[in-house]
Amino acid sequence: MDSDEDFVSTISSGDDGMQDDTDNDDLSGVEDYDVFDDEPDDLPDDPSNKSDKKKGTSFDMSYKVYDPQAIQLQQEEMINEVNLILEMRKEDAAILLRHFRWNKERLNEDYLDNPAKVLEEAGLGPSSSGPPKLEVIPGFMCDICCEDEEGLQSFAMKCGHRYCVDCYLQYLTQKIREEGEAARIRCPAESCQRIIDARSLDLLVTPQLAHRYQELLNRTYVEDKDILKWCPAPDCENAVECAVKKKDLDKVVPTVVCECGNRFCFGCILNDHQPAPCELVKRWLKKCADDSETANWISANTKECPKCNSTIEKNGGCNHMTCRKCKHEFCWMCMGLWSEHGTSWYNCNRFEERSGTEARDAQARSRVSLERYLHYYNRYANHEQSARLDKDIYQKTEKKMVQLQTASGMSWIEVQYLNSASQALQTCRQTLKWTYAFAFYLARNNLTSIFEDNQKDLELAVEALSEMFEKPISELSESKLKGDIMDKTSYCNRRRVILLEDTAENLANGRWTFNVDLKSTGSGVGSISTRG
Known part of the structure; x- marks a missing residue:
């Protein structure tokens, strides 16, 4: 799994991926989702469409997947329709549609009002010669x-x-x-x-x-329509239709799945980042890129004197520290009095969160903020690393399935439970990773505990499944372990759905509040409701 930090620029302030809602007013809506209007009818339903996905849960989106042939067919049908209505050459109708970004209703209205002006602006001005030859x-x-x-x-x-x-x-x-x-x-x-x-x-x-010319026309067609985007997977030629609007990206995380298997967010084209909204993801990735190395160095190399709160850098191997400012002696590891260090009641390994009174001055508050960030970042990074390891396992799954067939006499169908487990690990790790970015910006309220409980349940289930999955072939051939893996796979998938349904419902209904203002950042993606 590639790091999402590599794709921060995709949703930078200059990104025009989600167009303004004033464009293509006829293209609005997602079926079965209450924050959107009806589904658009200007893209014809066609049997060549490769996929038509309808939402099944509160966090699913309605979307369609089109291959290049279907994209070409859509253009041809719209050109033929305009050709019949305006009685002009198909080539000229195509140029007019591209000028109006394939909004045929606005084209027909403007053309009937002032045809000469429309033709001139579209690059079809007065003719001084016959047909080209x-x-x-x-x-x-x-x-x-x-x-x-x-x-x-x-x-x-x-x-x-x-x-x-x-x-x-x-x-x-x-x-x-x-x-x-x-x-x-x-x-x-x-x-x-x-x-x-x-x-x-x-x-x-x-x-x-001419073939390259047609490919570029298809690309322009997809890029001109707000409800169509190319699948970002390498070498994939499919486009996905999803009618989510930019203004609704604070209410929904529009994850879609291409026929090639790639899961991505339709709003920002990053890899699937449910349950975190696009703007939150942009902020998190930018913060990680800006702060992680500095934060890790500060955390590893500096601490504050427990007495005077001066920042101290450790420059030797000994844990016996003496503050140069106030001469206070303490243990570098546990920050306790050095004179009491080593007594039977002293715990150097236990993390004790400091009270608010210990964070009065700016340095102390800064360190508390840093520790909070590192808490969420380390868990985010751990799941990202685990997902990479799970992906390595996934790539070896087929080999393990063949070995299991040989060792146990199972059929290829019977060993597919390993493939299902591997896919569940990948998907759940991706979700867990983004729950920590989501939680970092989440302000506490009476819904937060439910979210954290769901997060914990999913995390424990994923770790248990991962441990089972890595058992040797000799143990995987046992029927009890096979049943346990199948049960745990199903449980992981259910817990993921429960977590995402809860976060999606609260997001759509504006029940979440956030500890930073994410309303207007000029990022080119939607805003998020906050407490203000």
Whole structure:
């Protein structure tokens, strides 16, 4: 499992991943979720859709998964619809739809109100020539390469700016391959705003370049629609549709699962981070990146004198410390009086949380804050590390299943319980990791104890399952252990659902309060309700 810290920039202040709610007003809603409107109807239901997931619990989202063919089909159907209504070429209808970010209702309304203005703004201004075609014009000289040889093929769009085919091909290759442009490729003439259409491009480029052009158009289509996002898994070509709005990201954590198996948050494209909302995750990852190394060094190398609270750095191996400021002698390990250290009643191994009176001055309060952060960070990091180890085990699970078949005579179906256990460990570790980030910002109220009890129950169950899973093959072949693993796997999954349902319901209903203001940070993702 890769660290989510690597992806902090994904939800940085400059991220436009979730568009403003004023755009694509016709694209709103998630079915069966009370904070959203009805599901949009401008994406046709099609049998080529690879997946249509309906929510089953309070933390599940309704979403669909589309492969590239389904994405292409959606565009074609919308183009055909606009073509029939406005009675224009399909290529021009496509350019208009891209200009309006595929909001066909707004396109139809604006076009009927002022067609000339809409065409001009979209790059389909007045025409000075007939339909585009390759031509040989006697006496023609290309203004780019200055070639004027006899039989030179040339091309011009309806704007009339004519150039030789070789220069046009070089220009389009630069735009498509080097710059990754497709939807808004303009005429090569410097002052011309005319947009090249797909039919014209097919006359000029190779099939390979045309294929890349279509890939870029598909990418633009997904990026233009707020309810569609690409699966971030490497080499995955699928897109996911989920109608959650940016303003609702303080009420829900929109986790989706692509057909490739990748679980990610639709709001910020990070790996699944339930139960923590996107804005909280952004803050936590930034804090970890900024504070962890400094905090670890301070915790390991400095402490405060128990008497005068001066910060002291340990520069030797002996635990007998003498404060240079007040000459107080104490034990570095337990901070107790050195004169009493070693007596039978003294406990050097026990952690005693200091009272509020011991944290009066700024240094003491700073250390209390640091200790609180490290408490949650260490547990967050521990589950992240454990998840990596569990992933290593998961990669070896198939080998272990084969060995178990050989040792016990079980069938391949009968040993699938190991695969189920491995998947449960991965998913539950990921959830547990983010419960500690969630808890760090959570202000205490009468719901906090329930959350912590659910967290504890899941954590104990996961540790028990992990211990069972690592047993040697000779023990895994025993029917009792197999039954125990299957029961514990089921129990872990149930405890995870209970925890997430509780946090999701309270989040949706605004019952959680947080100890920092997360309302408006300019991060490009939603806000979180706080006590103020």
